Amino acid sequence: MTAVRAPTAPGGVPAPVTRVARGRAGIVAVAVLVVLAAAPLFLAPFATTTLTRILVFALFAVSLDLLVGVTGLPSLGHAGYFGAGAYAAGWVSINVTAEAPVPLLAGLAVGAVAAAATGWVTVRSQGVFFLMLTLAIGETLQQVADSWESVTGGANGLTGVPAVRLAGAPLANIGFLYWYVLVFGVVGFAAVALVARSPFGAALRGIRDNEPRMRALGYSTSLYKYAVFVVAGGVAGLAGSLLVAQQRLVSPADLGFTTASFALLAVIIGGAGSLWGACLGAALVIVIRDALDLGGNGTLVLGIVFVLVVYLLPRGVAGLLPRGGRVSAPRRRRASAPPWRKGST
Amino acid sequence: MLVSVLNGFSIGFLLFILAVGLSLVFGMMDVLNLAHGALFLVGAYLGAAFSGAGWGGFLAALGLAAVAGLVAGGILSLMTEPLRRRSHLDQALLTLGVAFVVAELLYTVFSDDPLSVLAPPGLDGSVSVLGAVYPTYRLALIGVGSVLAVVVYVVVERTRVGALVRATVADREMVSALGVDNRLVKAAVFAVGSLLATTAGVLGGPIYGARPGLDAYVLILALVVVVIGGLGSVRGALLGALIIGQVDTLGRVLLQGVEGAASFILFASLAVVLVLRPQGLFGGPVGMSR
Amino acid sequence: MAEGVDVSVLRCAGLSRSFGALKAVDGVDLTVAPGARHALIGPNGAGKSTMFSLVTGTMRADAGTVALAGRDVTAMSEVRRCRLGMSQTLQHASLFASMTAAETVAVALQRHDGSTISFLPRRQTAVRERAEELLADVGLAGRGAVVAGSLAHGERKQLEVALALACRPTLLLLDEPAAGMSPAERARLVELLGGLPAGVTVLFVEHDLDLVFALADAVTVLHLGRVLLSGSPDEVRASDAVREAYLGTGHREELFGS
Numbered sequence: 001m002t003a004v005r006a007p008t009a010p011g012g013v014p015a016p017v018t019r020v021a022r023g024r025a026g027i028v029a030v031a032v033l034v035v036l037a038a039a040p041l042f043l044a045p046f047a048t049t050t051l052t053r054i055l056v057f058a059l060f061a062v063s064l065d066l067l068v069g070v071t072g073l074p075s076l077g078h079a080g081y082f083g084a085g086a087y088a089a090g091w092v093s094i095n096v097t098a099e100a101p102v103p104l105l106a107g108l109a110v111g112a113v114a115a116a117a118t119g120w121v122t123v124r125s126q127g128v129f130f131l132m133l134t135l136a137i138g139e140t141l142q143q144v145a146d147s148w149e150s151v152t153g154g155a156n157g158l159t160g161v162p163a164v165r166l167a168g169a170p171l172a173n174i175g176f177l178y179w180y181v182l183v184f185g186v187v188g189f190a191a192v193a194l195v196a197r198s199p200f201g202a203a204l205r206g207i208r209d210n211e212p213r214m215r216a217l218g219y220s221t222s223l224y225k226y227a228v229f230v231v232a233g234g235v236a237g238l239a240g241s242l243l244v245a246q247q248r249l250v251s252p253a254d255l256g257f258t259t260a261s262f263a264l265l266a267v268i269i270g271g272a273g274s275l276w277g278a279c280l281g282a283a284l285v286i287v288i289r290d291a292l293d294l295g296g297n298g299t300l301v302l303g304i305v306f307v308l309v310v311y312l313l314p315r316g317v318a319g320l321l322p323r324g325g326r327v328s329a330p331r332r333r334r335a336s337a338p339p340w341r342k343g344s345t
Numbered sequence: 346m347l348v349s350v351l352n353g354f355s356i357g358f359l360l361f362i363l364a365v366g367l368s369l370v371f372g373m374m375d376v377l378n379l380a381h382g383a384l385f386l387v388g389a390y391l392g393a394a395f396s397g398a399g400w401g402g403f404l405a406a407l408g409l410a411a412v413a414g415l416v417a418g419g420i421l422s423l424m425t426e427p428l429r430r431r432s433h434l435d436q437a438l439l440t441l442g443v444a445f446v447v448a449e450l451l452y453t454v455f456s457d458d459p460l461s462v463l464a465p466p467g468l469d470g471s472v473s474v475l476g477a478v479y480p481t482y483r484l485a486l487i488g489v490g491s492v493l494a495v496v497v498y499v500v501v502e503r504t505r506v507g508a509l510v511r512a513t514v515a516d517r518e519m520v521s522a523l524g525v526d527n528r529l530v531k532a533a534v535f536a537v538g539s540l541l542a543t544t545a546g547v548l549g550g551p552i553y554g555a556r557p558g559l560d561a562y563v564l565i566l567a568l569v570v571v572v573i574g575g576l577g578s579v580r581g582a583l584l585g586a587l588i589i590g591q592v593d594t595l596g597r598v599l600l601q602g603v604e605g606a607a608s609f610i611l612f613a614s615l616a617v618v619l620v621l622r623p624q625g626l627f628g629g630p631v632g633m634s635r
Numbered sequence: 636m637a638e639g640v641d642v643s644v645l646r647c648a649g650l651s652r653s654f655g656a657l658k659a660v661d662g663v664d665l666t667v668a669p670g671a672r673h674a675l676i677g678p679n680g681a682g683k684s685t686m687f688s689l690v691t692g693t694m695r696a697d698a699g700t701v702a703l704a705g706r707d708v709t710a711m712s713e714v715r716r717c718r719l720g721m722s723q724t725l726q727h728a729s730l731f732a733s734m735t736a737a738e739t740v741a742v743a744l745q746r747h748d749g750s751t752i753s754f755l756p757r758r759q760t761a762v763r764e765r766a767e768e769l770l771a772d773v774g775l776a777g778r779g780a781v782v783a784g785s786l787a788h789g790e791r792k793q794l795e796v797a798l799a800l801a802c803r804p805t806l807l808l809l810d811e812p813a814a815g816m817s818p819a820e821r822a823r824l825v826e827l828l829g830g831l832p833a834g835v836t837v838l839f840v841e842h843d844l845d846l847v848f849a850l851a852d853a854v855t856v857l858h859l860g861r862v863l864l865s866g867s868p869d870e871v872r873a874s875d876a877v878r879e880a881y882l883g884t885g886h887r888e889e890l891f892g893s
């Protein structure tokens with residue numbers, strides 16, 4: 001099967017990554033970081049809290065983008081690992097210690113372990129089948145959270161999580177909490193960005209573009225998919241631990257279908273494969289869901305946004321620019337044939 | 346034990362009615378309709394709205410649900426049409442957005458609180474089955490479910506219309522080459538599949554009630570049924586549904602004391618099937634990469 | 636059949652594969668000697684591409700065995716076989732839509748240069764230089780920065796060859812590598828294949844018999860999934876059975892034309 005279907009432009013399109021462009025992107029990144037770091041000095045507490053939530057959700061969306069955009073694995077169960085990390089961080093904070101970085105590491109580890117324990121079922125599938133299986137896994141994890149009362153607090157959620165402590169002092173101040181989330185959010189983002197640009201990331205893009213060909217080149221694609229699934233689960237768990245640091249409670253809804261769908265929406269709005277796009281998408285989702293006073297209709301509005309984005313922005317916000325991020329790709333081209341109709345066993 | 350087996354059957358038949366539409370639409374058109382659970386929810390809330398209004402209310406709910414299902418299926422078919430040339434994922438995402446909109450509208454109309462639904466008069470009691478007391482409604486559900494199952498099976502496997510549907514599942518290009526407008530086939534299957542989903546919602550009302558989150562729950566059950574049964578296979582959907590019905594209820598009984606364990610059973614059965622038979626128990630290959 | 640040490644690079648025995656009632660490959664025995672430039676020819680639908688898939692493991696054989704350098708690889712996955720030194724070009728170029736030509740080759744190179752795949756960005760200077768070299772070898776010098784999807788048809792086939800070579804093959808399988816190439820590109824391909832080190836054995840499918848006879852030192856003719864004849868180019872040229880097979884399916888011009 002030909003995977004390359006783009007129209008043949010005579011002369012071809014030279015790849016546009018130049019040193020100048022990269023330098024400019026670096027300047028923009030630094031400027032954004034400076035603005036983000038200074039934000040709590042100027043913003044009202046409510047706005048700071050919203051921005052904190054955005055950072056948390058952005059890291060979660062970025063971890064999902066590693067699956068969806070970079071590897072081509074659309075997951076609807078990713079909130080399971082986000083929530084698992086949040087529960088782990090919350091539980092550790094209550095029962096062991098709230099001293100950073102222990103809750104963070106707990107969230108990271110449990111997110112990765114949960115992904116490792118469940119991911120092996122999904123990695124042999126692709127496309128909408130992957131979507132279905134991850135959906136089932138996410139729902140399973142939510143039910144576990146719902147019913148394992150002695151650890152998770154059941155339907156009421158895990159409440160009474162103490163504030164994160166840094167060198168013994170609790171981070172009760174909204175601004176300090178924001179900076180804490182910002183620092184580890186940036187660390188998580190950087191980790192994902194590095195993975196996406198590594199030789200491993202190149203292999204992941206190969207799998208997204210043309211998995212059978214990658215196997216023919218000697219890549220055990222299932223192994224790579226499993227590895228990235230675990231990495232993404234770990235980063236989602238890290239985001240979960242930031243979530244619990246911010247809201248000080250976790251409920252089963254945090255690892256449910258709706259949360260997973262909104263993360264996917266954030267990725268799609270931003271343009272799958274574009275990590276900064278996922279951050280913008282996350283910002284939009286959180287603003288609509290939490291910050292705007294829509295009289296409890298946030299989810300309805302997001303549903304409508306979902307439908308509109310699918311029709312109107314097939315390549316997301318990143319697709320509106322002359323060219324998307326380096327990692328982005330023509331994800332929306334129609335598969336030459338449904339994968340399951342390709343050459344049989 | 347007997348009660349559990351009967352419960353398994355009642356849930357199983359309900360799941361079949363729900364899942365068969367999902368399976369056929371997916372098998373035929375490669376459209377994964379994630380709004381299928383929301384359609385079930387429409388039926389459930391309709392049932393709740395007419396709950397306690399006797400047989401008249403129950404039948405009115407069924408009739409309205411059927412009409413709503415047909416219309417919704419037609420609309421969904423139209424909505425996915427412009428995305429024909431795009432990836433299957435886009436179509437799935439579209440239906441996901443629709444699912445949210447539908448569910449939120451329902452919560453706005455009916456409030457966020459869980460509603461319970463009464464069985465119609467005469468079926469709201471219990472009967473004694475081989476010495477065990479069992480709710481009459483569930484027994485009736487087994488009866489109705491098996492009749493519906495037989496009807497769907499006969500229509501799809503034995504009639505000319507069914508032959509067209511099956512041929513479209515097997516080879517869409519071939520069928521459209523024969524001059525059949527497969528958009529029409531798609532719309533029809535979509536509409537009937539949605540009708541079955543909304544009907545299942547009304548029928549399932551007395552068991553599940555109507556509450557936020559029910560859509561995702563039944564959607565996942567239906568997806569598991571489809572994956573286990575194999576795509577586009579009516580027989581697969583039936584057996585998958587009966588298996589899941591039994592596994593789910595039996596698992597809940599056996600693992601009652603163990604916190605959080607019961608929910609793993611669905612996942613475990615899915616995993617077992619996928620490892621042993623990646624193409625599902627009955628259908629053709631289902632997109633596993635080998 | 637010669638007993639004792641198996642010196643062949645590739646030995647297939649009784650290889651079979653059916654699609655429904657169609658026996659696409661039907662009990663094929665094929666032995667390829669080390670360093671050979673072995674051509675596999677036959678009319679359309681003879682089963683050549685299917686044969687390649689069975690050899691590389693893309694498809695599972697219904698029956699028969701495949702041995703690579705004396706080692707039975709029948710039960711091994713495509714990935715393992717590739718790691719053991721088999722690589723292929725596909726009849727219909729199958730590339731990576733978002734990658735440039737250089738990145739495409741680099742992805743193959745990084746898998747086969749003996750290093751582990753890193754999770755962190757690497758300079759990969761050696762890989763990049765080698766990719767440029769390979770691209771130049773196949774005639775894509777200066778085209779490394781072009782996205783694979785934007786390459787012309789002939790260029791994609793050239794990239795396929797570079798991709799196959801990047802896997803450091805000991806056995807290179809080329810499925811109609813020259814189809815869609817211009818005469819100049821063909822000449823370059825012949826030169827490239829002729830200049831490969833003797834350590835690389837080549838098995839190739841080709842319809843252009845001029846190219847076959849220019850390059851091949853052994854030829855196997857496949858017809859309706861079976862081996863019609865295996866021998867030197869001269870034997871094949873002289874064979875009435877081969878002539879018959881092609882004539883019978885109306886491919887006269889392909890055998891004797893151009």
Ligand SMILES: Nc1ncnc2c1ncn2[C@@H]1O[C@H](COP(=O)(O)OP(=O)(O)OP(=O)(O)O)[C@@H](O)[C@H]1O
Pocket residue numbers: 343344654657659677678679680681682683684685686726
């Ligand atoms: N995946 C498949 N499913 C069904 N039939 C197939 C499949 N692949 C190949 N065939 C059939 O098997 C036969 C052999 O095909 P193959 O592609 O191996 O021929 P070939 O010798 O490479 O022909 P060509 O010169 O046209 O490339 C053909 O009749 C083809 O239609």
Ligand SMILES: [Mg+2]
Pocket residue numbers: 683684685726810
């Ligand atoms: Mg061929």
